[in-house]
Amino acid sequence: MRDERNPFGEVPPPDPVRVVVADDNPVVRAGLTALLSGREELEVVAEAADGKEAYEATLAHTPDVVLLDVRMPGVDGLTALPHLVPLTAVLMLTYSGESDIVHEALRRGANGYLVHGEFTSDELVTAVRDARRGRPHLTPTAAGRLLAQLRGEGDADSAFGGGARGSWPDAGPTSTKNLSQLQPDVAQSVSDKSAYGLSAREAEIMELIASGMSNQQIAATCFISEKTVKNHINRIFAKLHSTSRAEAAAKWRGEERSSAQGSGGGRW
Structure with a gap:
């Protein structure tokens, strides 16, 4: 059959x-x-x-x-x-x-x-x-x-x-x-940023700042609170001698020009 x-x-x-x-x-x-x-x-x-x-x-x-x-x-x-x-x-x-x-x-x-x-x-x-x-x-x-x-x-x-x-x-x-x-x-x-003295977590957060993420997005991505994100950003700004996200991002990327204008100063 x-x-x-x-x-x-x-x-x-x-x-x-x-x-x-x-x-x-x-x-x-x-x-x-x-x-x-x-x-x-x-x-x-x-x-x-x-x-x-x-x-x-x-x-x-x-x-x-x-x-x-x-x-x-x-x-x-x-x-x-x-x-x-x-x-x-x-x-x-x-x-x-x-x-x-x-x-x-x-x-x-x-x-x-x-x-x-x-x-x-x-x-x-x-x-x-x-x-x-x-x-x-x-x-x-x-x-x-x-x-x-x-x-x-x-x-x-x-x-x-x-x-x-x-x-x-x-x-x-x-x-x-x-x-x-x-x-x-x-x-x-390729991208030697160790001179800034950022910790591994700070470097991770700085990468996200440079990519344009908000504090809320960074907190969700890293599984931490927004308050913790702000604390990290304060330390990052101090180490990079920056007063704004744009200025910090420019230094992190190795750009010579400062892009601090229009960033709202040190506001989060």
Whole structure:
């Protein structure tokens, strides 16, 4: 007798996208893990607090995608990136939106670059799924920074002329030596702001100020109160010798001109 069963009834579901989440902020890691684990066809197989742990987790769990922050203590994301891209797809997920860092991450083989606060949960899930397929994603800040840099350099061909995953640039020669022997390099050399003496949290908040976020948005993003945000901003202004958000942002970005006018002085 002919089998009358539905020919598609026995088709197994696709394998889940296996993800490693790498971020030094435990609250961010937990939030991302909860968000991704609650979606069909996604599975967080490990978390990591820096690039070294991300590399070791990738070797141990063979994920399809690594979500990688840029600024982390120990081995930072840009240092670890070229060691990860031969093993899996890497999607940058960070607060750092400076043009040089965006360009360097893509040059080193990242499949995409997402800046916190510029995507929805559904968009993040789509970006993770697409990363496994080699489809790149850029959030507006990353796309704008990259475009501005390419226009300024007039060198779009060289910027996109490599052979890494998808259509991103070549990550260059890589080595699988133990990352414990490496030291952070690019995140500091590309955007060295340590001279200001900001703490990791203050630097994170300063990045959000520079991106144009309000205190309320910063509080929601960092899971802290608006009063705590204001306290951080007071300390940031003191360390940057600034009296306004615009002036602080200009110094943080390394701009020579002061953009203090029109900022409302030191008002929050």
